[in-house]
Amino acid sequence: MNRLPLLLFVFLSTLAQGQSADELRVQATLRQATVFLNRAQLAAQATATIDAGTTRLIIDNAPAQTDPQSIQVSGKGDAVIQGVQFRTNFLDKAPRPASLQRLDDSLRTTREAYESLLVQKDVLEQERNLILANKEVAGKDQGATVKAVAEMAAFYRERLTRIGQDLLALNRRITEQKKRVDRLDAQVKEQDAKRERPVGEIEVTLTARNRTAVSLNLSYIVNSAGWSPVYDVRVRDTKSPASLAMKAQVFQNTGFDWQNVKLTLSTANPALPGSQPTLNTDYVSFYDPKVEAKYDQEAPEAVPMLRRSARAKLASQEGDPNAEEVIPNPMAANLTNTATFTQAVDQPTNVSFDIAIPYTILTNGRPQLVDVQTAELPASYRYEITPKLDPDAFLTAQITGWDKLNLLNGTARIYFEGTFVGESRVSLAEAKDTLSLSLGRDKRIIAKREQIEDVNSRQTFGGNQRDAHAYRITLRNTRQEPVNLTVYDQIPVSTDERIVVQLTDGSGAQRNPETGKLTWRLALKPGESQALTFRYEVKFPKGKVITQ
Incomplete structure (x- = not known):
């Protein structure tokens, strides 16, 4: 293998590593996320300075849901990539994400406010006890005049009433503040429990003749991520075109926040096979119970053969020295404006949307809305009514030009004359040249x-x-x-x-x-x-x- 400072692409390998290799742990910085409908491809970058000889570089902030077969590593520097492995670390916790740190800060502030209220309550109760104790002492004073007793009684009445009212209001505030503390505490515990899950590590084995700096670009596919489209359809009046805004509900639960990453949304589904299925011969014969019983007895014998075939195929793929070098597609051009200028890239088998501005997607599994594209579409409007079933008329919009926007099936929120009127469904299977959407009832x-x-x-x-x-x-x-x-x-x-x-x-x-x-x-x-x-x-x- 020649030592060349070239861009090298290496798939997951099971090459044996030398026992004398030094281990160096680094963290990769996530740069880009291409989110598919039910998973995501992440692109990260890691830099390190390695000594002469063999170094095992451990990238220890990879999601545990990483598909090992999808890992690709390329590098720049005066070193050679010898192999790549993925492993799961069950001992160390995932790094504390920024979202969890913010929750923890809120919990600490809320708990301090709660404890301050408890102190105020204790002071008021101590004051009340002091007044009551002083009352007992003053009551034994035989020389007190009637006027002094009356003034003392008025003081006790006024002050004790005030303390009672303050305690009543304070107890209400304490109850509400305790609820806030409990809610935040439960949220922190829920998020922190996710850090107990194992984390992934990508081990890259490098060799270098001299001490040198290397830069690694990593790409891998993870589960627990995806997106689904939603739409906002706004119609000012029946004389105006329809405004359609496509948004994406993006979610991820990989254990790591995606901080300020370049986002690309793709309609591809990597879970589906990329090859067309092949029809096998469909035989027909008469039913014979003896033949069926014979197959039942011999079926277990076929399992070891299938397993051996699978292992042989895997070994052939991993050990073939003549395997072709795999080079990923070039990344799309960077966009610098708002989502109005999102670029739709129409590929032969799918469509991808390059989002114009970076986004932060938290690892909480909750969908986050991302603006994809907006368009003004020609529309004609008509009222439809079926008096046998419903006495109300429904306004429908017949929208044209939608087929140029690369839409997907999804829920549409409808706004008419500035008012939310309900939800409809964008169903492309039913649409032809015209997309029909209901704009709600009109009792006029x-x-x-x-x-x-x-x-x-x-x-x-x-x-x-x-x-x-x-x-x-x-x-x-x-x-x-x-x-x-x-x-x-x-x-x-x-x-x-x-x-x-x-x-x-x-x-x-x-x-x-x-x-x-x-x-x-x-x-x-x-x-x-x-x-x-x-x-x-x-x-x-x-x-x-x-x-x-």
């Missing part, structure tokens, strides 16, 4: 659906019976502007050729023969009312009973 569109009793009847013609039904839908627009309104209703659909359903009057409705759905599209002026009437008949054999 009034609807009433009623059955027309004098039309409903049952008549018999020969061997058939005929049921007639009629409904009236009354609609009124009480808004100050015109609205486009889509009205839905339905008539039954026959599942038997002997039952015939006929729409006799639809008031211009469009009918879907497969579902029986009726659709009207109306334009209502401010204050305008309109009535829709539809009638249908159901014909079926006499003597039969139909269900609907």
